[in-house]
Amino acid sequence: xxxxxxxxxxxxxxxxxxxxxxxxxxxxxxxxxxxDLSDRKAFKAxxxxxxxxxxxxxxxxxxxxxxxxxxxxxxxxxxxxxxxPLSADERANGGGGGGGGDLDSLLAxxxxxxxxxxxxxxxxxxxxxxxRLAGMEAGxxxxxxxxxxxxxxxxxxxxxxxxxxxxxxxxxxxxxxxLDEHLIREDFEARIAELRGEIExxxxxxxxxxxxxxxxxxxxxxxxxxxxxxMHATRADLVALDExxxxxxxxxxxRLARRRRKRDGRLDFKKTMRRSLAMGGVPLExxxxxxxxxxxxxxxxxxxxxxxxxxxxxxxxxxxxxxxQFSKLRSFAFIDALDEVTSFFEPGVDFSLALDRITTDAEVxxxxxxxxxxxxxxxFWSRYAGFLTPRSVVIVTGDARSNYRDPQAEILAAIxxxxxxxYWLNPEPKAYWDTGDSVMSKYQAACTDVREVRxxxxxxxxxxxxxxPSIGMRPSLS
Amino acid sequence: MPVxxxxxxxxxxDALKSVDYLADDRISQVVFLAERLGKPVLVxxxxxxxKTELAKSLAAIHDRRLIRLQCYEGLDEAKALYEWNYxxxxxxxxxxxxxxxxxxxxxxxxxxxxxxxxxxEAIRSPEPVVLLIDEVDRVEIETEALxxxxxxxxQVSIPELGTVAASSQPLVLLTSNNTRELSEALKRRCLFxxxxxxxxxxxxxxxxxxxxxxxxxxxxxxxxxxxxxxxxDLKKPPSVSETLDWARTLLALGIEEIDGGVVTDxxxxxxxxxxxxxxxxxxxxxx
Numbered sequence: 001x002x003x004x005x006x007x008x009x010x011x012x013x014x015x016x017x018x019x020x021x022x023x024x025x026x027x028x029x030x031x032x033x034x035x036d037l038s039d040r041k042a043f044k045a046x047x048x049x050x051x052x053x054x055x056x057x058x059x060x061x062x063x064x065x066x067x068x069x070x071x072x073x074x075x076x077x078x079x080x081x082x083x084x085p086l087s088a089d090e091r092a093n094g095g096g097g098g099g100g101g102d103l104d105s106l107l108a109x110x111x112x113x114x115x116x117x118x119x120x121x122x123x124x125x126x127x128x129x130x131x132r133l134a135g136m137e138a139g140x141x142x143x144x145x146x147x148x149x150x151x152x153x154x155x156x157x158x159x160x161x162x163x164x165x166x167x168x169x170x171x172x173x174x175x176x177x178x179l180d181e182h183l184i185r186e187d188f189e190a191r192i193a194e195l196r197g198e199i200e201x202x203x204x205x206x207x208x209x210x211x212x213x214x215x216x217x218x219x220x221x222x223x224x225x226x227x228x229x230x231m232h233a234t235r236a237d238l239v240a241l242d243e244x245x246x247x248x249x250x251x252x253x254x255r256l257a258r259r260r261r262k263r264d265g266r267l268d269f270k271k272t273m274r275r276s277l278a279m280g281g282v283p284l285e286x287x288x289x290x291x292x293x294x295x296x297x298x299x300x301x302x303x304x305x306x307x308x309x310x311x312x313x314x315x316x317x318x319x320x321x322x323x324x325q326f327s328k329l330r331s332f333a334f335i336d337a338l339d340e341v342t343s344f345f346e347p348g349v350d351f352s353l354a355l356d357r358i359t360t361d362a363e364v365x366x367x368x369x370x371x372x373x374x375x376x377x378x379x380f381w382s383r384y385a386g387f388l389t390p391r392s393v394v395i396v397t398g399d400a401r402s403n404y405r406d407p408q409a410e411i412l413a414a415i416x417x418x419x420x421x422x423y424w425l426n427p428e429p430k431a432y433w434d435t436g437d438s439v440m441s442k443y444q445a446a447c448t449d450v451r452e453v454r455x456x457x458x459x460x461x462x463x464x465x466x467x468x469p470s471i472g473m474r475p476s477l478s
Numbered sequence: 479m480p481v482x483x484x485x486x487x488x489x490x491x492d493a494l495k496s497v498d499y500l501a502d503d504r505i506s507q508v509v510f511l512a513e514r515l516g517k518p519v520l521v522x523x524x525x526x527x528x529k530t531e532l533a534k535s536l537a538a539i540h541d542r543r544l545i546r547l548q549c550y551e552g553l554d555e556a557k558a559l560y561e562w563n564y565x566x567x568x569x570x571x572x573x574x575x576x577x578x579x580x581x582x583x584x585x586x587x588x589x590x591x592x593x594x595x596x597x598x599e600a601i602r603s604p605e606p607v608v609l610l611i612d613e614v615d616r617v618e619i620e621t622e623a624l625x626x627x628x629x630x631x632x633q634v635s636i637p638e639l640g641t642v643a644a645s646s647q648p649l650v651l652l653t654s655n656n657t658r659e660l661s662e663a664l665k666r667r668c669l670f671x672x673x674x675x676x677x678x679x680x681x682x683x684x685x686x687x688x689x690x691x692x693x694x695x696x697x698x699x700x701x702x703x704x705x706x707x708x709x710x711d712l713k714k715p716p717s718v719s720e721t722l723d724w725a726r727t728l729l730a731l732g733i734e735e736i737d738g739g740v741v742t743d744x745x746x747x748x749x750x751x752x753x754x755x756x757x758x759x760x761x762x763x764x765x
Contacts, residue, residue, distance in 0.1 A: 023666055027515070031669075034514040035507070042487060045507035053665035055522055055656070055672040177737045179762065183702040186709070190678075239711065247658045278564045280571075352711070353753070 303398030526717030
């Protein structure tokens with residue numbers, strides 16, 4: 001029944017981390033009543049529009065969709081060879097031997113399909129390629145990536161690309177401008193990416209018919225971008241994060257600014273009189289001047305040492321985004337020396353350029369390039385303590401691994417006494433704190449709040465609580 | 479030709495095409511569902527990919543009035559829903575001094591003294607309209623709650639008048655540039671549609687449909703160059719509206735064939751940041 005399949009699909013989405021409510025499931029069901037179920041694209045669009053309400057989650061939705069739907073039937077017109085044992089001949093090819101007339105004819109056909117951009121042909125060739133080359137065997141506990149890699153290696157996509165470009169050039173008769181060549185290359189690259197997608201789909205389809213969709217869905221599950229561990233984020237993850245950071249910083253900006261609510265403004269005499277005219281000159285409703293929103297000053301201290309490399313890139317990314325929101329934001333980077341990096345993040349500056357300049361121009365290494373929190377705090381205190389006011393918020397990001405050097409927690413306490421609040425964001429799991437050279441608990445007493453921030457979701461939670469004044473907005477000024 | 483109701487998503491696609499809006503399968507399917515289920519659509523995506531245009535096109539094909547509520551920070555009930563025209567009320571009171579209060583009260587709180595704002599107007603309209611709530615991510619959470627009431631019940635309660643229920647159900651589109659997370663409650667009530675940059679083929683068709691007199695091979699080149707430009711890590715990748723600007727520029731300059739030089743010379747039409755321009759220019763002069 002469709003209801004059951006949909007139920008399973010929603011379960012899978014939830015397991016991936018996509019929040020799907022009961023109402024949305026019902027909506028999806030309702031939408032399917034108006035959907036042509038034989039049209040896969042329409043079916044997918046209907047589910048997508050009702051179940052996934054965040055563009056960030058769409059990739060995960062697509063993966064789950066591929067596994068759950070439309071992959072259970074063989075392509076029309078082609079008998080499903082499924083996972084029956086391969087013939088000796090095919091095994092020789094599939095087993096990594098490569099070569100052989102069969103592979104050559106497959107490659108030639110592929111090249112033709114790519115050159116003509118013939119999608120149906122490409123699809124059926126991708127299926128053939130997987131059957132011949134991936135060497136899939138029933139019950140083998142190998143992930144899809146392995147098969148994908150194996151197939152692509154034997155197809156030699158790089159060589160395929162070059163041959164396609166050569167042919168296209170030959171056809172044009174050598175009268176191509178540099179730009180045209182460039183565009184042709186990108187065109188074919190896009191088509192080969194399509195081929196790759198088709199192969200991937202075919203492999204998934206075969207995995208599903210071998211192991212069942214729940215099992216495959218489970219192996220394909222990737223953490224959503226907001227749950228990606230920031231310590232081990234890949235470059236692609238960081239790029240994706242960039243888009244998410246913008247709304248977050250905006251939120252942070254409004255949260256930090258909105259501390260005091262209005263109503264405590266002073267009487268606005270002019271406004272009150274004007275308003276009273278509506279009531280025949282009786283000032284029934286006193287009007288108040290809006291209170292000035294408090295403008296927080298933020299001091300951001302980032303550990304950018306080697307152990308923090310990926311996280312540091314993220315925090316700097318975050319800093320960069322924040323600097324667009326706060327006029328009074330000063331950022332500092334440190335390893336075993338501390339330097340102000342605010343000027344590197346001026347508006348209009350390209351982020352990657354700023355990053356390069358920080359690593360080359362900022363003086364953050366004093367001795368050996370291992371983090372020294374104590375020394376860095378000391379420098380901050382001696383140079384910038386005068387700038388701290390009761391409106392200042394200090395945010396430290398780092399793992400508090402000070403390489404067995406003196407943590408000088410009393411300096412952080414002194415900083416905390418001058419500022420409105422000190423927050424510490426630690427990208428390490430809480431269980432690792434205070435192990436080895438981590439001195440988190442020594443600093444904890446001085447901080448308004450110490451947070452484990454390993455992923456975006458936790459960062460978001462931090463931002464949420466910053467807004468609540470009751471949670472230690474004002475440390476005891478003892 | 480106005481259309482009342484569509485019988486299939488492909489009809490939506492064709493109708494949109496007739497007003498020069500080139501949708502894809504996903505857009506047409508979601509629009510079709512929205513009309514069938516009577517649900518608002520939340521359209522998200524980068525600026526300039528045709529979110530607002532979609533609403534305008536839908537109004538055009540249905541021959542309905544488009545009511546637009548442009549959101550901004552600080553938008554409140556008085557600007558979104560309704561307001562009492564107190565000046566007029568005051569005049570009324572003064573003109574009729576000595577009148578019985580109860581009579582007066584029922585008089586000054588009547589529809590004559592009501593200033594309708596977009597939301598109320600959309601609901602009260604006798605013929606169905608297309609309601610566009612533009613850049614909904616700009617309003618505060620509190621105002622979002624206000625929208626929620628209207629969108630889920632299609633009714634507005636005015637204390638002095640009672641509840642105004644929709645006399646016709648508007649087709650509602652909300653757009654968001656995603657500068658802020660919208661509340662879960664709002665998202666739950668809507669169908670979600672993300673419009674991204676179109677693929678090369680569709681972008682080429684959009685160019686051909688929107689820029690009169692552009693040669694087909696030029697449109698093809700434009701679409702491909704833009705794809706290439708978007709593949710860079712840019713601050714602000716060119717959107718469809720910038721692609722169209724660029725195509726029009728090329729047409730105005732009388733360029734017949736795009737080469738590296740032309741691209742570098744006209745890049746400022748596509749890109750808005752100097753650092754982006756430099757980056758892409760370096761790329762195109764490389765080879």
